[in-house]
Amino acid sequence: MRWFYLLLAIASAGAVGAQPTIAAGRILNTSGDQPVLAPGAVWVLYGNNLGPAVIATATGPDYPTSVSGTSATFTPVSGGSAIQAKIWYALSTQVGGFLPSSAAPGNYNVTVTYNGQTSAAQSVTVAARSMGIGTSNGLGTGFAQATIANVNGGVSLVRLTSGNLNYGGLNWVLGPAHPGDEVVLWGTGGGADAANDPGPAPGSSGDQTKSGNFVVTVGARQITPDYAGTVSGYPGLWQINVHLPSDIEPDCFAPVQVTAGGNAGNLASIAIAPPGAANCSDSQFPLSVLSAMDSGRNLVVGAFALAKITAATGTTQESGSGFFGSYTPLELALPRIGPKFNGCEIFDRTYPVNGLDPASPDGYLDAGRLAIAGLNFAAGSSLTETISSRGPTYSILPASGTITPATYTMSGAGGTAVGTFTATTIPGNFTATNWNSIAVVNRSTPLTFTWTASGLSSVYIEVNSLTTTGSTRRIVTMNCVVPAAPGTFTIPTTALAYLPPAPASGSSFGTIALEGQFSNPFTAPLTAGGQIDLGLFVSDVGYSKNISIQ
Secondary structure (H helix, E strand, C coil): CHHHHCCCCCCCCCCCCCCCEEEEEEEEECCCCCCEECCCCEEEEEEECCCCCCCEECCCCCCCCCECCEEEEEEECCCCCCEECEEEEECCCEEEEECCCCCCCEEEEEEEEECCEECCCEEEEECCCCCEECECCCCCCCEECCEECCCHHHCEEECCCCEEEEECCEEEEEECECCCCEEEEEEECCCCCHHHCCCCCCCCCCCCCCCCCCEEEECCEEECCCEEEECCCCCCCEEEEEECCCCCCCEEEEEEEEEECCEECCCEEEEECCCCCCCCCCCCCCHHHHHHHHHCCCEEEEEEEEEEEECCCCCEEEEEEEEEEEECHHHHHHHHCCCEECCEEEEEEEEECCCCCCCCCCEECCCCCEEEEECCCCCCCEEEEEEECCEEEEEECCCCCCCCCCCEEEEECCCCCECCEEEEECCCEEEECCHHHCCEECCCCCEEEEEEEECCCEEEEEEEEEEEECCEEEEEEEEEEECCCCCEEEECHHHHCCCCCECCCCCCEEEEEEEEEEEEECCCEECCCCECCEEEEEEEEEEEEEEEEC
16 A cells, blocks of 8 residues: 555755744645544645755654654643654655544644744644545545455556556556445544554554444445454555445446544545446546546647526627636546536535636637637627636627527637637527526525427536635535426425525625537647547527525
8 A cells, every 4th residue: 555655745945944834724634635633644734944855754664753853743722741743754845744543632733843943833623533535636636546345356446447557566457446346445534543553563453434433425325334444554544445335326426425423524536337337438528538537647628608698687698708728637527526416416616716716727728710600790700819827718799699599610720739620509499487486596495497498409507606705715516417308407405405505696696597508529639739638619598697595
């Protein structure tokens, strides 16, 4: 399990003799990245001038209390003896270590001492259990770094597509899990186990499933694990063995979370394929995209739409917009990793008000001039290119009545990153029949939409709850993609319960949207070689409005 001790170290030289500082809120469980620790957990803290400019590591499993002049002290706020943590590595910008199993739950003031200078204290909470699942990005988000006990003797990694990887002298089998498999989650923070603490010969006290009240949620299923305990020989490392039910629903982005002692850990995902399938199958991403996600490389997505949206005032806004975006696999997958309800998916994220949504692309690619042609567009019409520090995006605001059920073609002349291409879409006919009667979202009552439609690929429903607290924004989005027939869809209360209450206006507010869509895929060449990974030219005809969520 040496991969568990991944060092996410970025060298950053500090001034000689400078005062160490710990960043507020940046003392974290090293697997799940949650700001609550547990006795026996492996932790990481971030800041400046915390250690040497070049990473210094200790040799385990009997880890010391100081590495290259760096030590960390946990002092109980309620009083009592200070705890000298074991140190795993030290660097100017971060320190990794182990909290002894003897640490009692409570609040602690944490200081770092480096070369005789001690930082100001930062607080951290220690709970009896705060289990973090290790993920492939090392940041506690996205794809869980899970194995399958019954595949290749456990030398396996859960991935979206099948393959092999030679690493550490072993041939790892890659592929999705299947119903009936024994999936093993790895991480830290399951709770105290003195037998596993750093020392000459760390062991394990064995299974704590019952005593720790461990529950693993996979998709919508709550499962009692077969084993939840530390791993002998690896201080702080926990393994959670969970048997997937034979009737569990396949899902390339099945959310997975471990709850221990009543505390839910980080939300990650595992890929579950139908029995016998070598690869996952997804309604939104073709196999080529899933395979590219597994490779870890950035993916280029072309996302464009012609929209005709009617607001609550009755005013209809017509527009064309889009971009070519470069996404990391996690950025592309994040909106898909959450609870799912018969066509609806929950995407919950929190980030700074002035920051970017974590599902935003890394940047935008230049495609040159994008012409738009079709009924009611004047000859020579094109989308306006808007340049920002992240690259160009494209938009046009045609006159009212321009967009109708006809064929529209977008033509790219070619730019520095994207070559010449064409894409077409055809807006359908769509009328909401109960839209005006929806005046509030009552989370205790199912929410039903009805409509009439023709010429559509699907109907898209969105319910948003945006909450602003100080400099932080939380957005919980429910995205539903459903068939156009039979002209009705009901969101159950179990799904609505995930939406925080919000007023209809202000710095916090709720919104709903109901749109008929025609979605047409397209491809475009990249000047660096190859093609974009995914391209969609969508037409949206529908409605949106602010609304109170109660």
